[in-house]
Amino acid sequence: NAGVTQTPKFQVLKTGQSMTLQCAQDMNHNSMYWYRQDPGMGLRLIYYSASEGTTDKGEVPNGYNVSRLNKREFSLRLESAAPSQTSVYFCASADSGVRSYEQYFGPGTRLTVT
Amino acid sequence: QKEVEQNSGPLSVPEGAIASLNCTYSDRGSQSFFWYRQYSGKSPELIMSIYSNGDKEDGRFTAQLNKASQYVSLLIRDSQPSDSATYLCAVRGGNAGNMLTFGGGTRLMVKP
Numbered sequence: 770n771a772g773v774t775q776t777p778k779f780q781v782l783k784t785g786q787s788m789t790l791q792c793a794q795d796m797n798h799n800s801m802y803w804y805r806q807d808p809g810m811g812l813r814l815i816y817y818s819a820s821e822g823t824t825d826k827g828e829v830p831n832g833y834n835v836s837r838l839n840k841r842e843f844s845l846r847l848e849s850a851a852p853s854q855t856s857v858y859f860c861a862s863a864d865s866g867v868r869s870y871e872q873y874f875g876p877g878t879r880l881t882v883t
Numbered sequence: 884q885k886e887v888e889q890n891s892g893p894l895s896v897p898e899g900a901i902a903s904l905n906c907t908y909s910d911r912g913s914q915s916f917f918w919y920r921q922y923s924g925k926s927p928e929l930i931m932s933i934y935s936n937g938d939k940e941d942g943r944f945t946a947q948l949n950k951a952s953q954y955v956s957l958l959i960r961d962s963q964p965s966d967s968a969t970y971l972c973a974v975r976g977g978n979a980g981n982m983l984t985f986g987g988g989t990r991l992m993v994k995p
Contacts, residue, residue, distance in 0.1 A: 800981045812927070812971065812985040819981050827982065859926055863981065870915045870975050872983060874926040 771795055773875035775860050781881045782850045790845040790878050792860030800863040801843035802827075802872060803835060805856040812859070818843055820865075850882045886910060887974050889986035897994055902959040904989050906972030909953070915975035916948055916955045917983065922968045931957060962993045 773794045782788055794801065802817040804827075814827030818837040832854060834846045843862075847854060857879050861872040888907045896902045904918075915934055919927035933939045933946040933955065945958040955974075959966055972986040 802982075809987070811987040814982060817982060870981065870983065871917065871929055871932055872973075873929060877926050 773860055773862055773873055775858075775875040775878050777878060778876065779879050781883065782847075783883055784851060786850050787846065787848050788850065789847075790858055790860075790880075791842070792844065792875060793842045794860075794862040794873075794875075795841065796862060796864070796873065797840070798862035798873075799840070799865045800872075801837065802861040802863070803833070803843070803845045804859045804861065805829065805854075806859060806877075807856050815845065815858075850880075852882045854880065855882045856880060886976070886984045887972055887986035889970075889972050889989045891987055892990040893992050894989055895992045895994060896962050898962060898964060900962050900993075902962045902966065902991055902993070904957040904959075904970050904972075904991065905954060906956065906974075906986055907954045908972075908974045908984075910974070910976040911950075911953065913950075913953075913974045913976050915983075916946070917973040917975075918944075918946060918955075918957045919971040919973060919985075920968045921971060921988065927971055959991075962991075964993050964995050967991055967993050 776791045799820045803815040804812045816835040818824045821840045860875040863872045918931040921927045931946040933948045939946045943960045947956045969988040969990045971988045973983040
């Protein structure tokens with residue numbers, strides 16, 4: 770049981786390049802989330818998916834797109850990377866039901882945009 | 884005003900002491916409260932959740948919730964150097980659906 774996995778672990782992009790961050794969970798959770806974490810700013814929600822087939826914007830969605838590919842997988846795409854998107858990106862998932870809203874995080878992707 | 888506020892620290896306590904971490908929130912309708920531990924360079928790890936007023940104990944950790952005063956705290960008894968980390972408070976607001984709002988975290992240092 771791997772929990773939440775993310776790929777890649779590290780990435781360096783040049784301004785204007787695109788990339789997709791992958792996230793998968795094996796806990797049969799309905800909800801999945803993408804956050805970014807910057808020094809002094811804490812964790813900020815980019816997008817989330819309450820269930821397969823739905824996605825919603827979070828606090829800082831500009832410059833990002835997401836796809837909930839199936840119940841297990843939730844990807845985050847940067848179409849044209851900017852230096853302001855240099856950050857650590859975390860994916861999380863949560864169950865629905867008795868222990869809903871308890872979010873479990875993946876190991877993160879450290880992205881640098883030059 | 885931030886929705887979830889924590890003192891950034893660092894909070895320094897000697898080994899064996901009680902560490903007390905505090906968090907205040909602005910949404911009076913908030914229903915669910917969580918404490919995460921984050922070691923440097925690692926991802927947040929859920930350590931406690933609390934949903935009703937009062938205390939909830941789990942090993943050396945006690946979460947305390949006071950909805951009337953809009954604060955939630957985490958006590959760590961018999962603090963160990965391995966407890967040195969940043970502790971994040973997260974709150975699910977009254978109309979937040981499945982979303983959590985995180986505080987900026989408090990950095991705890993436990994000195995041997």
